[in-house]
Amino acid sequence: MxxxxxxxxxxxxxxxxxxxxxxxxxxxxxxxxxxxxxxxxxxxxxxxxxxxxxxxxxxxxxxxxxxxxxxxxxxxxxxxxxxxxxxxxxxxxxxxxxxxxxxxxxxxxxxxxxxxxxxxxxxxxxxxxxxxxxxxxxxxxxxxxxxxxxxxxxxxxxxxxxxxxxxxxxxxxxxxxxxxxxxxxxxxxxxxxxxxxxxxxxxxxxxxxxxxxxxxGLSPFADRTSAELGLRPAMTVTASVLRTIRVPAGHGVSYGYTHRTERETTLAIIGLGYADGFDRGFGNRVSVSIGGRRFPVVGRVAMNAMHIDVGDAEVAAGDEVVLWGDPATGVPSVEEWAAAIGTINYEVVARLGPLLARRTT
Ligand SMILES: Cc1ncc(COP(=O)(O)O)c(C=O)c1O
Structure with a gap:
């Protein structure tokens, strides 16, 4: 599934x-x-x-x-x-x-x-x-x-x-x-x-x-975390791996080839992009969590897609990618994503667009 x-x-x-x-x-x-x-x-x-x-x-x-x-x-x-x-x-x-x-x-x-x-x-x-x-x-x-x-x-x-x-x-x-x-x-x-x-x-x-x-559940302070304030981030952003592709060393990734693979590796593609409110600047600056391990987002964020370099890890279509959530569970925090593009948590969450599916658990 x-x-x-x-x-x-x-x-x-x-x-x-x-x-x-x-x-x-x-x-x-x-x-x-x-x-x-x-x-x-x-x-x-x-x-x-x-x-x-x-x-x-x-x-x-x-x-x-x-x-x-x-x-x-x-x-x-x-x-x-x-x-x-x-x-x-x-x-x-x-x-x-x-x-x-x-x-x-x-x-x-x-x-x-x-x-x-x-x-x-x-x-x-x-x-x-x-x-x-x-x-x-x-x-x-x-x-x-x-x-x-x-x-x-x-x-x-x-x-x-x-x-x-x-x-x-x-x-x-x-x-x-x-x-x-x-x-x-x-x-x-x-x-x-x-x-x-x-x-x-x-x-x-x-x-x-x-x-x-x-x-x-987010902190308004740069120097105090949610956990330090006794708060729990309520939002988790996830994506399903759409497909993986094995590529050789020196392979250019996404528009403009802002990233080239250093060695043979696997790229996992997810269907989230700037049309959903993810800043184009996140490319090459943030990491995601898959199966409890961190992997970098590589290349430019496209309108509907991002690329993740998963190396030689066993990652397959349908697997869950966590972009951010409650860092107490080991996943990236929204603050990491905000810092990557020089902004604040407020902006990153507020920009998530109406096209993005939302569910409450
Ligand atoms: C008038 C007003 N009051 C309260 C708030 C809530 O602010 P915060 O999200 O920092 O709690 C806002 C948000 O910008 C606001 O514009």
């Missing part, structure tokens, strides 16, 4: 990670972030696992992502915080999705759609989608004047530049809350920290921590 090609998500790991992190940030609650298709793990399945683990809130970037969760029957609170200029929030209102709004215009649109509650997104230093400090007076006055839409929450997002920078953003958020209070608005929930600060800067935990990456 052929091995599975695609992403396998360990539901128990997601549930265990949720429990670990919920306990760590308590008494703050958790907004489980499932944007970007649940960081490549599959948003619906990830959301179901987190809800089963006790999540009362899910977080996504936009209303479309939130609607996809609703269509799958997920009925907990969903917060969506990044909106197109013409987003009218009508769908959000009808599906009970809570918009986090960044401007007077978005606030007015949400109120016009009769959304019962919004969160305000305030920029305290990331310079992304929140209202910047000079815009706060107008936004807060507009929020105070709304007859039917209440400000349930206030959020900001950290730049993770340093502990001092995080605390400066935390202080800016306090200034915002004082200014809001002067307008008679005291939000029920304030949230600032994501994975990194939730773990490393407890002062920033506030009422809710919006946690993404760590819930999937």
């Amino acid at each position: 052929s091995a599975f090609t695609g992403v396998t998500v360990d539901r128990e790991a997601l549930i265990a990670n949720y429990a670990t992190l919920a306990e760590r940030v308590a008494p703050a609650g958790v907004i489980a972030v499932v944007k970007a298709d649940g960081y490549g793990h599959g948003a619906v399945e990830a959301a179901r696992a987190f809800v089963d683990a006790g999540a009362e809130w899910l977080g996504v970037a936009d209303v479309d992502e939130a609607l996809a969760l609703r269509r799958a029957g997920i009925d907990v609170r969903i917060l969506a915080w990044l909106h197109a200029p013409d987003e009218d929030f009508v769908r959000a209102a009808s599906e009970g999705i809570t918009p986090a709004v960044s401007s007077v215009e978005q606030l007015a649109a949400a109120a016009g759609a009769e959304v019962p509650a919004v969160h305000l997104v305030l920029d305290t230093g990331l310079s992304r989608n929140g209202a910047v400090e000079s815009e706060w007076p107008e936004l807060f006055a507009a929020a105070a004047a709304l007859p039917r839409t209440r400000v349930e929450g206030v959020m900001s997002h950290l730049a993770n530049a340093s502990r001092e920078d995080d605390l400066a953003q935390d202080a800016a958020l306090d200034r915002a809350l004082s200014a809001l209070a002067a307008h008679g608005i005291v939000p029920e929930v304030v949230h600032l920290a994501a994975s990194a600060a939730s773990i490393a800067v407890p002062e920033t935990r506030r009422d809710l921590a919006r946690i993404g990456l760590s819930l999937y």
